[in-house]
Amino acid sequence: MTRANMLIRLAPWLFTIGLFVIWEGAVRIFQIPEFFLPPPTAVAKAFYEYWPAIYRNSLITLEATLVGFALAVGFGLALGLVIGWSRTIYAGIYPLMIGFNAIPKVAVVPILVLWFGIGFVPAVLTAFLISFFPIVVNVATGLATIEPELEDVLKALGASKLDIMRKVGIPRSLPYFFGSLKIAITLAFVGTVISESIASNYGIGNLMLQAQAQFQVPLIFAGLVALAVEGIVMYWLMAILETRMTGWAQRSGFAQN
Amino acid sequence: MSGFIDLHGVSHRYGGIQAGPEGVLAVEDLTISVGRGEFAAVVGPSGCGKSTLMKLVTGLQFPYAGSVTVGGEKVSQPVKIAGMAFQAPTLLPWRTTLENLLLPLEIVQPHRSELRRKKSEYVARAEKLLASVGLGGFGAKYPWQLSGGMQQRTSLCRALIHEPQLLMLDEPFGALDAFTREELWCVIRDLHAARKITIVLVTHDLREAVFLADRVFVMSSRPGRILVERKIDIPRPRDLEVTFTKEFQDIVHDLRGHIVQARQ
Ligand SMILES: Nc1ncnc2c1ncn2[C@@H]1O[C@H](COP(=O)(O)OP(=O)(O)OP(=O)(O)O)[C@@H](O)[C@H]1O
Ligand SMILES: [Mg+2]
Numbered sequence: 001m002t003r004a005n006m007l008i009r010l011a012p013w014l015f016t017i018g019l020f021v022i023w024e025g026a027v028r029i030f031q032i033p034e035f036f037l038p039p040p041t042a043v044a045k046a047f048y049e050y051w052p053a054i055y056r057n058s059l060i061t062l063e064a065t066l067v068g069f070a071l072a073v074g075f076g077l078a079l080g081l082v083i084g085w086s087r088t089i090y091a092g093i094y095p096l097m098i099g100f101n102a103i104p105k106v107a108v109v110p111i112l113v114l115w116f117g118i119g120f121v122p123a124v125l126t127a128f129l130i131s132f133f134p135i136v137v138n139v140a141t142g143l144a145t146i147e148p149e150l151e152d153v154l155k156a157l158g159a160s161k162l163d164i165m166r167k168v169g170i171p172r173s174l175p176y177f178f179g180s181l182k183i184a185i186t187l188a189f190v191g192t193v194i195s196e197s198i199a200s201n202y203g204i205g206n207l208m209l210q211a212q213a214q215f216q217v218p219l220i221f222a223g224l225v226a227l228a229v230e231g232i233v234m235y236w237l238m239a240i241l242e243t244r245m246t247g248w249a250q251r252s253g254f255a256q257n
Numbered sequence: 258m259s260g261f262i263d264l265h266g267v268s269h270r271y272g273g274i275q276a277g278p279e280g281v282l283a284v285e286d287l288t289i290s291v292g293r294g295e296f297a298a299v300v301g302p303s304g305c306g307k308s309t310l311m312k313l314v315t316g317l318q319f320p321y322a323g324s325v326t327v328g329g330e331k332v333s334q335p336v337k338i339a340g341m342a343f344q345a346p347t348l349l350p351w352r353t354t355l356e357n358l359l360l361p362l363e364i365v366q367p368h369r370s371e372l373r374r375k376k377s378e379y380v381a382r383a384e385k386l387l388a389s390v391g392l393g394g395f396g397a398k399y400p401w402q403l404s405g406g407m408q409q410r411t412s413l414c415r416a417l418i419h420e421p422q423l424l425m426l427d428e429p430f431g432a433l434d435a436f437t438r439e440e441l442w443c444v445i446r447d448l449h450a451a452r453k454i455t456i457v458l459v460t461h462d463l464r465e466a467v468f469l470a471d472r473v474f475v476m477s478s479r480p481g482r483i484l485v486e487r488k489i490d491i492p493r494p495r496d497l498e499v500t501f502t503k504e505f506q507d508i509v510h511d512l513r514g515h516i517v518q519a520r521q
Binding site: 147149150152153154155156157158159163167168171172246248249251252253254 | 312315316317335336337339340341342343345347349350351360361363364365366399400401415416419425
């Protein structure tokens with residue numbers, strides 16, 4: 001490994017450590033009170049002290065997120081294929097979807113609570129609602145951007161629409177699909193935490209809400225860090241999945257404009 | 258009126274007839290006939306409707322007036338017997354060169370249902386075809402590992418793998434350098450000689466048209482009609498050297514004159 005490569009490998013860690021060092025330094029130099037912005041050392045201490053609670057609630061948040069995300073993948077993939085299949089359906093559904101996506105999901109949580117009560121279910125559904133949109137859009141884009149000339153080549157061979165979908169549409173929309181998973185999983189976390197902090201007795205969202213009520217500011221930040229770590233890990237897993245499944249797209253420079 | 262391809266009084270408007278003046282009248286009262294096994298070249302100003310002509314012949318578009326018949330049958334759906342190649346190679350990046358070649362066999366009957374049983378036979382056929390265009394041994398490479406000229410050759414092979422009776426080429430060499438282009442002229446020339454298929458070639462390159470074709474059709478500017486039809490009597494097999502003869506250049510010069518007129 002060359003020096004430059006080594007540096008690139010280390011860069012994420014160096015920058016993260018650098019951020020914490022600057023944060024710690026700034027808090028000390030400007031003597032910022034802990035209830036306003038706790039230093040990383042205080043956050044770490046809270047992390048240590050409340051580890052059982054953080055751990056338990058992190059798992060609850062992760063579970064709701066993953067279930068919501070899985071629903072979003074299934075539903076998003078199906079809807080994306082349907083939309084990419086038919087122009088009429090595309091034209092009909094697209095404005096609805098944009099409108100739906102524009103609704104702040106915070107506003108939907110009370111309705112979900114009305115229907116399903118508080119706790120796990122609204123968290124899952126909020127995660128689902130917030131994360132399926134990018135999946136649908138990406139899958140539909142992959143299908144809708146088939147080169148017209150390639151379509152002509154296949155049609156002149158007598159290919160049916162289903163043939164074109166199977167041979168071209170679906171394989172070429174896979175990179176878009178796997179690319180969208182990275183965005184979707186992070187959004188799913190956002191959805192879960194929104195719902196947990198409004199309508200749940202569990203989860204990191206709820207933990208942070210309680211910490212806020214009791215003025216345990218370092219614990220709030222510890223919750224944020226726990227979320228960030230979960231988000232990074234899941235994003236990273238999705239990125240690996242993407243490379244595994246659609247390495248050809250990256251090697252060929254497909255759809256990277 | 259007994260060619261392999263017959264277009265009679267064909268008019269086509271994009272956006273449909275109901276689009277009226279808002280649609281684009283691409284071709285109007287177009288009449289052209291190409292015999293079985295003939296090599297026809299179509300030249301004309303940009304935007305005159307050459308690609309539209311290709312789509313009408315292959316049943317990818319339907320005219321609002323006039324008739325299109327191919328192989329004695331009225332064209333009312335995509336023809337299913339044509340191989341097509343365009344300026345862009347449009348290969349599938351997730352398939353190897355060989356897999357790209359097999360794509361038409363996964364669609365066209367009877368190959369489609371025999372694919373599994375005769376796989377090795379088809380693979381051998383594809384490899385032979387690749388070798389015939391100078392791509393022997395490249396089957397396992399992905400398209401993005403090939404040069405532009407090699408991709409274009411692959412695209413040509415894909416158009417030929419199912420042994421179509423009709424080959425439609427829309428500026429297939431437009432994006433290539435002069436030397437590669439001339440090489441591929443010879444590839445097409447030999448394919449035509451060996452297989453006796455009917456070929457329609459759209460091109461901007463008059464030398465290409467005269468070198469390859471039995472007849473050259475000059476189209477008017479939009480809406481396109483056939484202005485001039487010129488038989489090329491240069492005997493076959495033609496060698497690249499023929500392009501430097503006076504006879505050849507006179508024909509090119511003459512055609513150029515017609516195009517210049519067509520553009521006005
Ligand atoms: N899908 C389409 N929808 C609407 N108009 C179209 C469509 N395709 C072509 N046209 C129009 O029809 C006319 C003829 O187009 P065509 O593609 O047949 O020209 P061409 O002779 O192939 O041009 P070039 O030499 O530049 O390829 C053009 O004016 C073009 O704008
Ligand atoms: Mg064209």
